[in-house]
Amino acid sequence: MKLPDNLKYTKSHEWVLIEGETATMGITQFAVEQLGDITLVECPQVGDSVKANDTMGTIESVKAVSDLYCPIDGTVLSVNEALEDEPEKVNDDCYGDGWIAKITLGDDATDEDLMDATAYEEYLDSLD
Amino acid sequence: MEELLKTPLNDAIKRRGAKMVAYAGYEMPVRFGSIVEEHQAVRLAAGLFDVSHMTEFWLEGPDALKAANYLVSNDLNAVVDGDMQYSVMCTAEGTAVDDLMVYRYGADKILLVMNAACKAQDIAHIQANLPKLDVRFTDRSLETAQLALQGPKAVSILEKLTGAFVSLPTMKFTEGDIAGVPSLVSRSGYTGEDGYEIYCDNAGALALFEALMSAGKAEGLSPVGLGARDTLRLESKMPLYGNELSMSITPLEARLGWAVALDKPDFLGKAALLAQKEAGLTRRLVGFEMTEKAIPRHGYPVVAPDDASVVWGEVTSGCPSPTTGKNIGLAYIDVAKVGTKPGTQIGIEIRGKIKSAKIVKTPFYKRPYPVRTK
Structure with missing residues (x-):
């Protein structure tokens, strides 16, 4: 699978797209394949402050409940409301329509701990 | 490992x-x-x-049926050779060691199909409780x-x-x-x-x-x-051992009374189950569906709709139901506090929040066509 190279990645398989002061985040294709049919996405409220590596929500598949981790410090700007009725959008298009939340970057937010596509790909290989 | x-x-x-x-x-x-x-x-x-992970245990010998009928809750004399029958294998306390399908080949040959996850406890239980009759037990799993x-x-x-x-x-x-x-x-x-x-x-x-x-x-x-x-x-509301049944749950609580032949002469657990029936059940299995967006899971507390400190029971199984589109579950409910009436509002505590649900009739799905036999 081809990883979009404009994104940064976490070891817990979230992706983040940083554009100026805003980060859009979701989960990677690898995470989607591990989870199977996604049936519920639970996010923080708009305005909540979130911190890198902390749990920021929950993703449920038919069989399992998984934590959603925050990739970067900031404040929740918006959440993808379409997922409330159609969580399967995450399965269908995890890097596009299946985005999960947008975060306004905090003052101390850093992408230093995030991986680029090449590093994440190597990380995925190391998991096999 | x-x-x-x-x-x-x-x-x-x-x-x-x-x-x-x-x-x-x-x-x-x-x-x-x-x-x-x-x-x-x-x-x-x-x-x-x-x-293929399921276990196949055989009881063979002139007293096979007699021995099997002592080990299981349902009555093998109520069916004929060539019939299979759902049953529960109980402890002396009436709780479930496992549930199973019994294949009645004949008086001298019985197949017990049981859960792989229970294999060790099944074998130990059968070997400890098999009546001293003319019967051989073989595991051919x-x-x-x-x-x-x-x-x-x-x-x-x-x-x-x-x-x-x-x-x-x-x-x-x-x-x-x-x-x-x-x-x-x-x-x-x-x-x-x-x-x-x-x-x-x-x-x-x-x-x-x-x-x-x-x-x-x-x-x-x-x-x-x-x-x-x-x-x-x-x-289809079929029980899963480890969820709806366990060593601390009786088949009567699991609403499997139809598979418990309290009128047959004797079986292991009968006295305890009779006593439980006479005393009245304190908890029973019910089906429920979420009325708020949330998925119930095994082990979540069932609570009062407005007060999580009032515990009414526990979820045994839950999932998003692909056929009905609803989030469904089974739970043990305190009969005295809540009852089991369909429509009753209950709460399911999910990650610290109460999500609303209601008791519904089960099964959640019924086969809409007849079985074709010609």
């Missing part, structure tokens, strides 16, 4: 892209692609399950494979290979060849659909599996993993 056991279909299943998990000491497929699609295939067409062919198209798929099992009525079994493989075939299953459970020696399992997959190709037959097996059985 202990090496996982493999069923004779392990390679064939992995070749079809199964995601494998450890279950009951076996490496088993949890899903091939999407659990929801596999679930729908079984409801609308057919699915083929490798359930490791040499026996089991396939389940389930769904509205199951009968026509098997018919392509042999017409011998079309007329087999529900909950009866017989023996015969399928694609040259000597098989034990019962009209039964764990999905709520019409279908067959087919047993054969390990050596024939692959040929049988491939023959069924080929025969079912045009009918939309899909291989199905344990993930959909669980959602299918839950929609």
Whole structure:
């Protein structure tokens, strides 16, 4: 699978797209394949402050409940409301329509701990 | 970690892209692609399950039936040779050691099909409690494979290979060849659909599996993993040992009274179950559906709708139901505090929040077509 190279990645398989002061985040294709049919996405409220590596929500598949981790410090700007009725959008298009939340970057937010596509790909290989 | 056991279909299943998990000491497929699609295939067409991990115990000898009838809750004298019967094997306290299907070959030959996850406790219990009669107990699990062919198209798929099992009525079994493989075939299953459970020696399992997959190709037959097996059985309100049944739950609490023959002369656990019935049940299994967006799961507390400190019970199983589109579950409920009446509002505590639900009638799904026998 081809990883979009404009994104940064976490070891817990979230992706983040940083554009100026805003980060859009979701989960990677690898995470989607591990989870199977996604049936519920639970996010923080708009305005909540979130911190890198902390749990920021929950993703449920038919069989399992998984934590959603925050990739970067900031404040929740918006959440993808379409997922409330159609969580399967995450399965269908995890890097596009299946985005999960947008975060306004905090003052101390850093992408230093995030991986680029090449590093994440190597990380995925190391998991096999 | 202990090496996982493999069923004779392990390679064939992995070749079809199964995601494998450890279950009951076996490496088993949890899903091939999407659990929801596999679930729908079984409801609308057919699915083929490798359930070779299930245990096959045999009781043989002149007193086999008599011995079996002491070990299980249902009455084997209420059925005839060639019948299978659902039953629960209980402790002296009336709680469940396991639930099982009993195949009545004859007075001298009984097959018990039980849960792989319970194998050690089943064997220990049977060996400790088998009546001192003329009966031999043999575990043939490791040499026996089991396939389940389930769904509205199951009968026509098997018919392509042999017409011998079309007329087999529900909950009866017989023996015969399928694609040259000597098989034990019962009209039964764990999905709520019409279908067959087919047993054969390990050596024939692959040929049988491939023959069924080929025969079912045009009918939309899909291989199905344990993930959909669980959602299918839950929609049909079939109990899963470890969830609805356990060593601390009785079959009466699990609403399996129809499989508890309190009128038969004796069986292990009878006195305790009679006493429980007379005293009245304090908890019972109910079905519920969420009325708020949330998925109930095994172990979540059932609470008062407005007060999480008032515990009413515990969820035993829950999932998003692909057929109904609702989030459904089963739970043990305090009978005195809540009752079991459909429509009753309850709360399910999920990650610290109360989500609303209501008790509903079960099963959540009922097969909408008659079983074809000709």
